[in-house]
Amino acid sequence: MGRGAQSLARVAVVVRAGAAPLWWLGLFGAAIGALVPGLTGRRIGLLAGAALFILALAATAVARRRRYAHFAKAATRAGRADILQDRRVTLRIRRRALRWWFVAAFVVAVGSSFALPGTVGLLIAGVGAGLWLKALWLGRLERDGEYLLWLRTDWLSGGAVGKAVKGFRTTGVAAGDAAPGGARRR
Template sequence: MAVVQRAGSAPLWWLGAIAAGVGLIPDGLTGRRIGVLVGALLFLLAAVLVPLVRGGRAAALAQDAERAARADILQARSVTVRNWWRGHAWWLALAFAAALGSAFVLPAAGGMLLAGWGTGLWLRARRTGRVEEAGDALLWTAADALGRGAGGPLGAKATRLWTTGLRAGDAAPGGGKRR
């Protein structure tokens, strides 16, 4: 489950950093100083608010999680990340374009918001990783709960979770690659 949360953090952070850097080129309507200050505020707000949205739902679902059976098919980390990227490519492109376009009003602010969003997703995955480490088990959600319109790994379609040992699959607690 943390893999899906973490899959979006890297592209959002990098696209946000690039958009913020390019967004410093135009002066914008407000000037660079105000744009960067507003962008810093938006970065902090996004980095704080994104982990809080549905953040407690992972811990609540983890309490009722069942052990995965041998017959359950668990999706590999690389497949999950690839599917997330394919399903969100247009949204990433639109968010990047909006961040670049907003630079003509508030330089760098849109890019810093995207970077804050990516940071918030990474922090949410780390929080889920702490829940996984405390329970000494990885949390898994059904692949059909991740499809279009499902609301993500903690959306309405994710009504239950499964657990495996920490060595199952190729993901570490928190969604990173297992070493």
């Protein structure tokens, strides 16, 4: 990288990176849990899981929105020398960084099925769905403002709005290979 150049990753892609693995691992863990009768029985476990799914979806979708909105409002324009990271690369790096959390969540979902069948699996799936909804909200924010939100890749260790993040950068809507919201550009 040249002088003053920084690598930037899309904010919506960073948020969306954990959504699919959590969704599928949660559903798979809940399906395995539904096979085990458990201490409380399948019906109670799955009903509790459905309630936790809705709560986790809502909590994850609205968590830290004020911080995202503040960074979006105070975002500065990306420099000409800044390097925009590819969507696939961002997904691969974020998922690789979180892979042990995914494995631990799946193991807990399957292990807890002996007490409450399917409950933790549906909770994890709710978190995945909430992250997906948050990415859609970010996409709507980007479309309304007619810009794309980016952040420095060296700030990614704590997530898209972690303590290390000092602010976002913006580019025009045609930059990068991901559509607003982090989905693949068609």
